Amino acid sequence: MPRSRWTAAVKSAKSSKRKRARSNSAKSEGAVSKGAKSTPSKSTPSKSTPSKSTPSKSKRGEPERAERKSPLERISPIELYYWPTPNGWKISIMLEECRLPYVVRPIDISKGEQFSPQFLAISPNNRMPAIVDPNGPGGRPISVFESGAILQYLGRKTGQFYPRDERAPVAVDEWLFWQMGGLGPMAGQANHFRLYAPEQIAYAIERYTNEVNRLFGVMNTRLAGSEFLAGRYSIADIACVGWVRLAERMGQELALFPHLKRWFEAIRARPAVKRAFAIRIEAASAVDMKDPKVRAVLFGQTAR
Numbered sequence: 001m002p003r004s005r006w007t008a009a010v011k012s013a014k015s016s017k018r019k020r021a022r023s024n025s026a027k028s029e030g031a032v033s034k035g036a037k038s039t040p041s042k043s044t045p046s047k048s049t050p051s052k053s054t055p056s057k058s059k060r061g062e063p064e065r066a067e068r069k070s071p072l073e074r075i076s077p078i079e080l081y082y083w084p085t086p087n088g089w090k091i092s093i094m095l096e097e098c099r100l101p102y103v104v105r106p107i108d109i110s111k112g113e114q115f116s117p118q119f120l121a122i123s124p125n126n127r128m129p130a131i132v133d134p135n136g137p138g139g140r141p142i143s144v145f146e147s148g149a150i151l152q153y154l155g156r157k158t159g160q161f162y163p164r165d166e167r168a169p170v171a172v173d174e175w176l177f178w179q180m181g182g183l184g185p186m187a188g189q190a191n192h193f194r195l196y197a198p199e200q201i202a203y204a205i206e207r208y209t210n211e212v213n214r215l216f217g218v219m220n221t222r223l224a225g226s227e228f229l230a231g232r233y234s235i236a237d238i239a240c241v242g243w244v245r246l247a248e249r250m251g252q253e254l255a256l257f258p259h260l261k262r263w264f265e266a267i268r269a270r271p272a273v274k275r276a277f278a279i280r281i282e283a284a285s286a287v288d289m290k291d292p293k294v295r296a297v298l299f300g301q302t303a304r
């Protein structure tokens, strides 16, 4: 990692620690996940609701066992730079599935926050999602951008939803890269030309709508013979589910893809996925994509 990016990640992790020390209020940090940080285990006192009674001490002056923090509470949360879109959902779902403590740092892409030097130091492509893990490899902070790379990182870190042996990860990687290079970009373009382009260009709408249709068909065929994309539930499914959630916007009728529909409903019903989809960023609901200021930020970007 280049020095500047490394330093920024470390600074960011440290500054968030200072911020948390200044205020234990979840709201003061922006949106906070429904994960372990915001809903601490009932058996342990939460940071924001300290026990009123004086903590009992052992002979050595340490808090008694029952009052020590759980291992999860001792871990500094991962910072998730996030906006509620299919790419953002991938990471909130994975963090929820892995029960990793995390804090959401909203990046309002409609206001251009993705271009701030602090964010670019973590995500040089001016795109969210990105994460800073204060407990990276070797116990040192690390930042990761690109949703596929983040999913693989978290899968390797936790040993969950990304198998470790030589054979099984091949299928996971195939479907993950299929999403990153195919479903995501094609669905993004379909969405753009159908809903955001200043003029309705029939050729572009048809091309990208057809391509999403083809890709949904590929998934449907795969899922006819497999419960999940790579056999067992994995980061490949996590990468795809948000795009299928928006099927209608891309001109697709899920009922025409029965195996895909079965898969989507099974994933949507998972408690972690429900928690991730329930994260609300108020500012995001207020964005007006017709607002010329928003359009100037998001569309027509060139090299800077």
Ligand SMILES: N[C@@H](CCC(=O)N[C@@H](CS)C(=O)NCC(=O)O)C(=O)O
Pocket: 085, 086, 087, 088, 109, 114, 126, 127, 128, 129, 145, 146, 147, 148, 297, 298
């Ligand atoms: N390949 C990237 C794509 C991320 C992406 O396109 N993010 C969009 C929102 S879904 C974004 O941050 N857009 C900001 C902009 O267009 O300036 C990834 O998978 O992480």
